[in-house]
Amino acid sequence: MSAVPKPGYHPEEMQSMLYLNGVTKSFDGFKAINNLSLDIAPGELRAIIGPNGAGKSTMMDIITGKTRPDVGEVRFRDSIDLTRHDEADIANLGIGRKFQKPTVIESLTVWENLELALVGTRSVLSALFHKLTPAQRERIDEVLSLIGLASRTSLEAGNLSHGQKQWLEIGMLIIQGPELLLVDEPAAGMTDQETMETAALLKEINRDHTVVVVEHDMDFIKALDSKVTVLHEGSVLAEGRLEVVSADPRVIEVYLGR
Numbered sequence: 001m002s003a004v005p006k007p008g009y010h011p012e013e014m015q016s017m018l019y020l021n022g023v024t025k026s027f028d029g030f031k032a033i034n035n036l037s038l039d040i041a042p043g044e045l046r047a048i049i050g051p052n053g054a055g056k057s058t059m060m061d062i063i064t065g066k067t068r069p070d071v072g073e074v075r076f077r078d079s080i081d082l083t084r085h086d087e088a089d090i091a092n093l094g095i096g097r098k099f100q101k102p103t104v105i106e107s108l109t110v111w112e113n114l115e116l117a118l119v120g121t122r123s124v125l126s127a128l129f130h131k132l133t134p135a136q137r138e139r140i141d142e143v144l145s146l147i148g149l150a151s152r153t154s155l156e157a158g159n160l161s162h163g164q165k166q167w168l169e170i171g172m173l174i175i176q177g178p179e180l181l182l183v184d185e186p187a188a189g190m191t192d193q194e195t196m197e198t199a200a201l202l203k204e205i206n207r208d209h210t211v212v213v214v215e216h217d218m219d220f221i222k223a224l225d226s227k228v229t230v231l232h233e234g235s236v237l238a239e240g241r242l243e244v245v246s247a248d249p250r251v252i253e254v255y256l257g258r
C-alpha cells in the first residue's frame, strides 16, 4: 500500500497506527535509542517493558515530538511524518500522552477537570464559564462512568486517591478524542486492586482507541493480556505474547531475572 493517502482513503485500510523504522537518538554520543523499529496496528493494545535506561521514555518523547530523532522514520496513520511536527501539533493530530505523574488541577472538582479538558482552553476561567451543550454534558457523563468516578463528580481532585487521580487524568485525555493513547507507567504507586482496575480500564479504552502502555508491573502486564515489546539498549530485544517473551533467555537475562 502507498504511504500517501489516496482520494477516497478509508481508515480501515490503514496498516499502521504508529510506525517507527530505524530510529536512533544519541545523547552526547550515547545511543539511548538505537535503530529502533516498531509497528503498532490500528486498534492494538501494546505493552512496552524493559529495564531502567532501555529507552522507553525517550521513545515516547520521540513519538510525541518532545525529542527529535537523529535518523529514522516515525509515522502516524501510515502517512503522517511525526518528525515534522511539534508537541502541540502532535497532540492535535490525535496522540494523547499520559505522563507518570498526574497533572490534574487539585483545587477543581472531578467534573471541572473533565470540563476543562473537553473545552480545551488554556484559560481555566473561560472554560468554567463556557456553557456546555447537552452533548458535551453527556460526553462528560460517559467518561465519568468509564473511569469509575461517576459518584465523585463534585469532589475536589485533590481529595481523590492516587489511583483515582490517574484515572481522572486518563479520562481527561480520552475526552479529547485521541486515536492513539500513550500511557507511561500508570500502575506506579497504585495498590494491587487499583493496578488491576487500571488494566481493566485500559482494555475498555482499547475497544475504540489504539493504546501503547509502558509499565514495569508484571501483574499489570499479565492482566492486559496483549502483545508485549521488550526494549533493551534502545532496540527491540523480543516481541510477542507475554508467555513467549518471558521464556526467552535473553529477556530473562536482561530484565526478568534481575
Ligand SMILES: Nc1ncnc2c1ncn2[C@@H]1O[C@H](COP(=O)(O)OP(=O)(O)OP(=O)(O)O)[C@@H](O)[C@H]1O
Pocket: 027, 028, 031, 032, 050, 051, 052, 053, 054, 055, 056, 057, 058, 059
Ligand atoms: N536528555 C538526555 N540527556 C542525556 N542522556 C539521556 C537523556 N534522556 C535519556 N538519556 C539516557 O538515555 C537512556 C535511556 O533513558 P530512558 O529514560 O529513555 O530509559 P527508560 O527505559 O525510560 O528508563 P526508566 O525505566 O528508568 O524510566 C538512559 O541511559 C538515560 O540516562
